[in-house]
Amino acid sequence: MANKRLLLSAGGVAAALLLAVGANMLSDRFLSSARVDLTEQHLYTLSPGTRSVLGGLQDPITLRLFYSRRLGAEVPMFGAYAERVRDMLREYVAASGGKVRLEVLDPEPFSETEDRATALGLQAVPLDQAGEQVFFGLSASNQTDDERSIAFFQPDRERFLELDLTRIVWELSNPRRPVVGLMTPLPLNGDPRAMMMRQPQLAQPQVVMTQLRQQVSLRDVALDAQVIDPEIQLLVLAHPQGLSDATLYAIDQFVMRGGRLLLLQDPHSEMQAARTPQGQQTDTSSSLARLLNAWGIEAPTDHVVLDQRGAWRVRAPGNDRVQAVDYLAWFAMSGDSLNRQEPATAQLEQISLGSAGEVRRREGANIEFTPLLTSSAQSATIETDKVRREPNPTRILADFRADGQRRVLAARVRGVLHSAFDAPPALAEGQERPENFPAHRASTEGPANLVVINDTDMLDDRFWVQVRDFFGQQVAQPFAGNGSFIVNLADTLTGSDALIGLRSRGESLRPFERVEAIRRVADAQYRQTERGLQERLTATEQRLRELRQGPAAQPGERNRNQVVITPEQRAEIDRAREEIAATRRQLRTVQLELRRDIDGLETRLRILNIAAVPLLVTIFAVGLAVVRSRRRAAARA
Numbered sequence: 001m002a003n004k005r006l007l008l009s010a011g012g013v014a015a016a017l018l019l020a021v022g023a024n025m026l027s028d029r030f031l032s033s034a035r036v037d038l039t040e041q042h043l044y045t046l047s048p049g050t051r052s053v054l055g056g057l058q059d060p061i062t063l064r065l066f067y068s069r070r071l072g073a074e075v076p077m078f079g080a081y082a083e084r085v086r087d088m089l090r091e092y093v094a095a096s097g098g099k100v101r102l103e104v105l106d107p108e109p110f111s112e113t114e115d116r117a118t119a120l121g122l123q124a125v126p127l128d129q130a131g132e133q134v135f136f137g138l139s140a141s142n143q144t145d146d147e148r149s150i151a152f153f154q155p156d157r158e159r160f161l162e163l164d165l166t167r168i169v170w171e172l173s174n175p176r177r178p179v180v181g182l183m184t185p186l187p188l189n190g191d192p193r194a195m196m197m198r199q200p201q202l203a204q205p206q207v208v209m210t211q212l213r214q215q216v217s218l219r220d221v222a223l224d225a226q227v228i229d230p231e232i233q234l235l236v237l238a239h240p241q242g243l244s245d246a247t248l249y250a251i252d253q254f255v256m257r258g259g260r261l262l263l264l265q266d267p268h269s270e271m272q273a274a275r276t277p278q279g280q281q282t283d284t285s286s287s288l289a290r291l292l293n294a295w296g297i298e299a300p301t302d303h304v305v306l307d308q309r310g311a312w313r314v315r316a317p318g319n320d321r322v323q324a325v326d327y328l329a330w331f332a333m334s335g336d337s338l339n340r341q342e343p344a345t346a347q348l349e350q351i352s353l354g355s356a357g358e359v360r361r362r363e364g365a366n367i368e369f370t371p372l373l374t375s376s377a378q379s380a381t382i383e384t385d386k387v388r389r390e391p392n393p394t395r396i397l398a399d400f401r402a403d404g405q406r407r408v409l410a411a412r413v414r415g416v417l418h419s420a421f422d423a424p425p426a427l428a429e430g431q432e433r434p435e436n437f438p439a440h441r442a443s444t445e446g447p448a449n450l451v452v453i454n455d456t457d458m459l460d461d462r463f464w465v466q467v468r469d470f471f472g473q474q475v476a477q478p479f480a481g482n483g484s485f486i487v488n489l490a491d492t493l494t495g496s497d498a499l500i501g502l503r504s505r506g507e508s509l510r511p512f513e514r515v516e517a518i519r520r521v522a523d524a525q526y527r528q529t530e531r532g533l534q535e536r537l538t539a540t541e542q543r544l545r546e547l548r549q550g551p552a553a554q555p556g557e558r559n560r561n562q563v564v565i566t567p568e569q570r571a572e573i574d575r576a577r578e579e580i581a582a583t584r585r586q587l588r589t590v591q592l593e594l595r596r597d598i599d600g601l602e603t604r605l606r607i608l609n610i611a612a613v614p615l616l617v618t619i620f621a622v623g624l625a626v627v628r629s630r631r632r633a634a635a636r637a
Helices: 002-030 049-055 069-073 075-097 112-119 155-174 207-216 245-256 270-274 289-293 393-399 481-492 500-504 511-547 565-636
Strands: 060-065 100-105 134-140 148-150 179-183 215-221 233-236 260-264 303-308 309-314 324-333 349-352 368-374 379-383 408-415 449-452 466-472 473-478
Touching: 049 075, 049 155, 060 069, 060 075, 060 155, 069 075, 069 565, 075 100, 075 134, 075 155, 100 112, 134 155, 148 155, 155 207, 207 215, 207 473, 207 481, 233 245, 233 481, 245 260, 245 289, 260 481, 349 481, 368 449, 379 449, 466 500, 473 481
Parallel strands: 060 100, 179 215, 179 233, 233 260, 260 449
Antiparallel strands: 060 134, 134 148, 303 324, 303 379, 309 324, 324 349, 368 408, 408 449, 466 473
16 A cells, blocks of 8 residues: 555656646747736837738848857846847747748857858947957848848847837838928038037937938928929928028928928027037027918917926036026926827827927917927926026026916917918029929918927937947937937828837836926925025125115215114114024025935835835735635634
8 A cells, every 4th residue: 555655656746747847848839938018118018010010011021130149158138138139039020920031140250140240231349358259230131132230239228129120120111211301400410510619429410310311211401492392291390590481482382282391490499509609699599480370370489488397407507506406498398298199299208398489379270289299387488588698597497486387389280271472472683483383372272281399409419319339339328209209290290100109118218206396396495595595695785785884985985974883783784694594594494305305205115115025925925824724724614
């Protein structure tokens, strides 16, 4: 009997081992790519946009991953990321129905595979001091030998992995791109004066232009154009300054003929101001008022919107005791400031603006006006001159009073529009009209579609992206979704929006909103109290001079009104000094309460993170033990 029980036990153990091994083999065979994506934006799950692109492929596409195993062995971080890239590429193959082919190659030193990777434009990175080079890039091609590549996979861009891969597949499957025209005086394609200014980094185009060229065929349009090329589907007009009537007419008629318009004007262009020689006065505003007013839109440039929520922290003036201050004219928009019903902004997390103005629908205008970007209720306006000429962030914050209104900064406009001209304007002396000059149109045949943004600084790199050098390769790391916003608008205005969902979920900045709200409120209180203190100090000092010296004498005349301070005046001086001391204590209290609120919230979060999980596990274990003991007691009964 004992031997039989022993054999049964051994057989049970063997069966259990076989079952475990079999289960592992089956799971490795059929469930190797299965995973649960617990990130809020599902960054590790193929999006509907990617599946749509892969499902619509007509011709095969080949993806070649060049990965040096030596890189993963020496730098484990790259080894883990390489596995992530391989898994993602395998999912592309599975979702494409056989249209996507994957090759994984190891370019060993002095091999033909290494020569091939170099010929395809992939980047070789030195691994050690001996000079051994490694690769970690991707080359893709279609049947017509069009090629796209990722020179080197950066772990910092892991959040953008799906976007980068899907964009390559989409470009290879859609060789014909929409034609977009760019009309601007801003150096968006690089500043030709960069070498003279001894700032070679300014010679590089803005990142948003690079991203736009990846999606569309971009053409420059002259600032004195009399006709917009009819092949252009979308005109991007950025910072329209001093345009002639002939050029305004060309833009007007382009819209009347059904062309799409993306307009970015500005009350104050920070990009232009930063590139203006110091001491030289120049007009930094731009407006298309003549056309916009005729189309039922207002975009004034005499005021700039301030927004306390999301305000940028900048360096305070040199004599300021606090080193950083909120500059309310520069702010990041997030949450309900972005229209979640519009494809261009639905999934964006944050957009940064600088010295932006309002956009409004004119009273009685028969147009569809859809806000895209809206300020928070913690906003107000300020005269543009106060931010154009030596802006003082501390003074602006001290004078700031939110009025509870929300202001539209960017809007989509649809509807039948009427021309701002009755006929083509007269040309300047010596000018001639081009051949085949189109006939005048008084209105659009159908609903026009345009987007109006009262800010151009969202195109400036410094407001949304950091560009760093990686062994000679420029790597862009966005901290806001400005580039995605502009490219999304181009997609929607030209009719191609397959990548919007992917591009939008790439920027996943997660600020500590509650901590920021506490800090901003306390900082505003501090600045306002400080402003009042400075005013009282100035008044008190003036009063002290009057008490000690009497009224000011005329130049060259001895002051005969000098008096001796009386006990009553001394008491008044002492009261003023006590008031100053009390106000200083109030300032210190405001700062102390700011740190107390933030430190208290930080302490609660630490307790929650450190103690909550073990506590929940303990409660679950105790509860499970109680349930089991009750079941055993019930079974015995």
